[in-house]
Amino acid sequence: MKLSTRGEYGLRAMFDLAQHFGEGPIALRSIAERQDISENYLEQLIASLRRSGLVDSFRGAQGGYTLARAPDNIRIGDIIRVLEGPIAPTDCVSERDAELCDRANTCVARLVWEKLRDSIVEVLDSYTLQDMCNEFQELNKETTN
Amino acid sequence: MKLSTRGEYGLRAMFDLAQHFGEGPIALRSIAERQDISENYLEQLIASLRRSGLVDSFRGAQGGYTLARAPDNIRIGDIIRVLEGPIAPTDCVSERDAELCDRANTCVARLVWEKLRDSIVEVLDSYTLQDMCNEFQELNKETTN
DNA sequence: AATAAAACCGAGCAAAATACTTGGGATTAA
DNA sequence: TTAATCCCAAGTATTTTGCTCGGTTTTATT
Numbered sequence: 350m351k352l353s354t355r356g357e358y359g360l361r362a363m364f365d366l367a368q369h370f371g372e373g374p375i376a377l378r379s380i381a382e383r384q385d386i387s388e389n390y391l392e393q394l395i396a397s398l399r400r401s402g403l404v405d406s407f408r409g410a411q412g413g414y415t416l417a418r419a420p421d422n423i424r425i426g427d428i429i430r431v432l433e434g435p436i437a438p439t440d441c442v443s444e445r446d447a448e449l450c451d452r453a454n455t456c457v458a459r460l461v462w463e464k465l466r467d468s469i470v471e472v473l474d475s476y477t478l479q480d481m482c483n484e485f486q487e488l489n490k491e492t493t494n
Numbered sequence: 495m496k497l498s499t500r501g502e503y504g505l506r507a508m509f510d511l512a513q514h515f516g517e518g519p520i521a522l523r524s525i526a527e528r529q530d531i532s533e534n535y536l537e538q539l540i541a542s543l544r545r546s547g548l549v550d551s552f553r554g555a556q557g558g559y560t561l562a563r564a565p566d567n568i569r570i571g572d573i574i575r576v577l578e579g580p581i582a583p584t585d586c587v588s589e590r591d592a593e594l595c596d597r598a599n600t601c602v603a604r605l606v607w608e609k610l611r612d613s614i615v616e617v618l619d620s621y622t623l624q625d626m627c628n629e630f631q632e633l634n635k636e637t638t639n
Numbered sequence: 640a641a642t643a644a645a646a647c648c649g650a651g652c653a654a655a656a657t658a659c660t661t662g663g664g665a666t667t668a669a
Numbered sequence: 670t671t672a673a674t675c676c677c678a679a680g681t682a683t684t685t686t687g688c689t690c691g692g693t694t695t696t697a698t699t
Contacts, residue, residue: 519645521644521645521646522645522646523644523645537646537647537648540646541646541647541648544646544647551646551647552645552646553645553646553647554644554645554646555642555643555644555645556644556645557644557645557646558645558646559646
């Protein structure tokens with residue numbers, strides 16, 4: 350029941366892009382440094398995010414990445430699905446292409462996993478990058494007091 | 495964000511014991527057969543469950559396992575914690591001994607993972623083996639109609 | 640007392656997943 | 670033209686997973 354570093358790092362990187370939204374392309378290197386993530390590794394993660402349409406990329410000097418949509422239009426769930434695959438505590442209750450086993454029709458455990466999946470989806474999809482930015486503001490307000 | 499087979503199989507085995515609660519010791523072999531789980535592997539899982547006090551064991555001929563408490567007193571979360579470890583989408587929000595990273599005090603991602611953890615805990619701890627038995631009854635009522 | 644049914648135990652191990660690294664090539668602003 | 674930057678495919682060390690194997694110990698039954 351743990352996220353891999355893909356999801357962890359990926360969300361941090363996307364939050365970084367959200368904080369710089371509107372400032373033009375942000376270089377991968379600068380994200381990697383701020384977020385303390387291996388540049389080469391992050392490159393792979395952001396490639397997935399680009400292919401799935403969550404970020405736009407700009408090649409060449411002064412290039413970099415931007416969010417493809419406004420922060421309030423990107424849910425945490427969108428990011429996690431790209432980097433960790435469909436939300437699914439088990440294969441038999443996967444959001445996409447659930448693989449039912451033979452015993453599925455009488456399996457009560459599956460009902461439990463379904464509830465769990467729904468609850469995870471609910472949290473991840475009710476929360477956007479903008480919400481994170483807002484929370485960050487709040488956090489800083491407190492510390493400067 | 496996936497359970498391992500330890501949690502999957504373990505819950506199925508515990509549900510099996512719940513269904514036979516009050517019938518005396520149930521042999522590992524019979525659980526393994528009914529639930530279609532490798533006997534040798536299940537032995538390891540149930541050893542964890544015994545050590546943590548969720549099941550009692552009876553050695554020798556006609557021996558086997560029983561739930562250590564009534565089904566309505568064993569939460570799904572109790573089982574999952576034994577087999578999968580503390581509930582923790584990331585190490586930094588682990589139920590037990592959370593390992594904060596350097597950036598923890600300003601990390602907004604952590605707030606997201608906390609909400610996620612709480613929501614997972616809520617589902618797993620609000621649901622007991624007895625609830626599963628009840629759902630099983632419901633399920634069978636429907637199919638026999 | 641002998642037997643067989645069961646739990647108990649520790650070690651080993653192959654396959655898969657994870658978390659990267661490496662070494663290039665392609666674009667493009669300056 | 671050059672340097673900054675993205676793009677891509679492959680390789681790799683480590684860890685985790687999901688088991689198997691070969692025994693030992695305990696105990697009800699005969």
